[in-house]
Amino acid sequence: MSDSDRDSAGGPGDHALLEFEHVDKYFGDTHVLKDISLDVEDGEVCVVIGPSGSGKSTLLRCANRLEEIQNGEIRLDGRSISDPDADINRLRQRIGMVFQSFNLFPHKTAIENLTLAPRKVRGTGEAAARQRAEELLAEVGLSDQADSYPNQLSGGQQQRVAIARALAMDPRVMLFDEVTSALDPELVGEVLEVMRGLADEGMTMMVVTHEMGFAREVADRVVLMDEGRIVETGAPESFFENPETERGEQFLSKLL
C-alpha cells in the first residue's frame, strides 16, 4: 500500500492498524526475530510465509503478547502492546487469535465457547451474548452444532468454532497461526472458505500459513520470512510470478 492510502485509512494519526517497529525477540541466546518492521493496514490481509523455524509464528504470537519482545515496539491502532505497562487484557480483546491446535474449551459447548469471554470479560448479558454467538455460528455454517462439545466436532468444525469464538469479541484484527496445519486435507477447504469470507468483509487479518493457494488468492500483501528476518514483501501477483530476491525465488522453487 502506498503512503497516500495509509493516510486515507483514517483513525487517529497516520499510523497503520498493527505496527511492528524494529522488533527483536530472543529465546535464550537464540535470536528468533531480527529487527522486524512491518505495518498491517486497516482492512488489509497480510499473509506471512516462510520455511519452518523462520519466526513467522513467533512474530504472530508477539502481536498479542503471548511472547514478550526484547527490543522495539508493537502497536495496535497507535497503542503499544509491548509496553510492560500496557493494559494487555484490554488490548487483547481487540486482537482475535486462532491457533493451529484450535484450543477450544473442551468443557464448554460450541456456543458456550463463544459466549464465555463476552460475558466474563466484557460483562455482556447472557441473552445478548447468545444472540451474537448464534449469528456468528451461522456465519461459519455451524448453527446446528451450537450445543455440541468440541469432542463431538470434526477438526474443521472445531477450527470454525474457534474463528467464531475470536470474532465474538469484535476484534479489530484477526491473527491466524497455521490454522489449517493440524487438519485432515479434506477439511482444510471449509476453514479457508470462512477466512476468505472474513477477508471479503474487510476484516484486517494477519495470516501465517503454508497454504500458498490461499496466499495468492486472498492476500493483499505477502511477507516472506527467513531466519528471523523479513526477506521480501510484495503484492501476491508480483511475488509469486516474479520474486525480487534470490531467497524468494529459492523458496518458491521448492514449493513447485
Next chain:
Amino acid sequence: MADSYADASADANAVADGFFDDQTLKYLGVGLSSLFALGVGLLLLYILATQVDYGLIPTILPQFLRAYGLVLGIVVTGSVLSVSAGIFVGLARVSKTRITSGLAAIYVQFFRGTPLLFQIFVVYFGIPTLWPGTFPVQDWGIPTAIIALTLNHAAYVGEAVRGGIGAVHDGQMEAARSLGMGYVQAMREVVIPQAWRNALAAVGNDQIILVKDTSLLTVIAVPELIQQFRSVNSATFDPWTPLVLVAIAYLSITIPMGRLVEYLEERSDWGGESQ
C-alpha cells in the same frame, strides 16, 4: 479387520512366549479369581454363621451408631476443609512466584512425609503445651481429628490438583488470555474446571483414605468405630461381632463415596472420549 488383528496378536503371543496363549490366560484368570472368591465367601459365611453373636448386637448397636455419627461428622468436615485447602495448595504449587510454590512444596513434603499418627500426636499432645497458661479447649480430641486430617489430606489433594493442572494443555491458558481474560479469570473459568476433572479420581481416592484414617483417632481416645471395637472386645472377648459392625460401618461410607466419584466423572464427560 479387528478380528484378524486380534487373531494375529493371539498367535504372536502363543509363539512369542510359548507359555500361555491368550485363551489359557483368560481361563486361568477366571479360575483363580473364582477360587479366591469362593474361599473368602466360605470363610465369611462360616464367620457369620458361627462366630457372630447376634444377641449381642442390640446391646452394642447404640454405641456403634453414636460412633458412626461422629465419624461421619469428622469425615464431612475433614473432606470439605481438606479439599478446599488442597485446591489452594495445588494452585500454590503451580504458582510462578517462587516463594509461594516453594512454601507449598515444603508443606507437601512435611505432611506427606511424616505419618498421620505423628501429626495427630503433634496436634493432640504438642499444641496444648505450647499454650501460655491452661489450654482453653477441654475436649481437644475431635478438634485434633479435624485439624490433623485436614492438614494431612490437603497435601495429597494439593498434589492431585497440581497434576490435574499440569495435564491441561498450555493452549487452553493461551486461548483464554488471547480473548482478554486475566490470569485469575482464565484459571477459574478455563483451567481449573478441566484440572478438576483430571484430578477427580485421585482426589476421590484420597478422600476414601481419609475415611479410613479416622480409625487412627482411637489412639487419642476419640470415640470412633475402632474404639467401639476395643471396648466391646475387652468386655466380652468377642472379636467377630464388633469387627463385622466396624466393616459394615466403613463400607457404608466408602462404597457410596466411590460411586459419587464415578458419578462426578461421568457428569464431566463433555461429550465423549477424553481429549
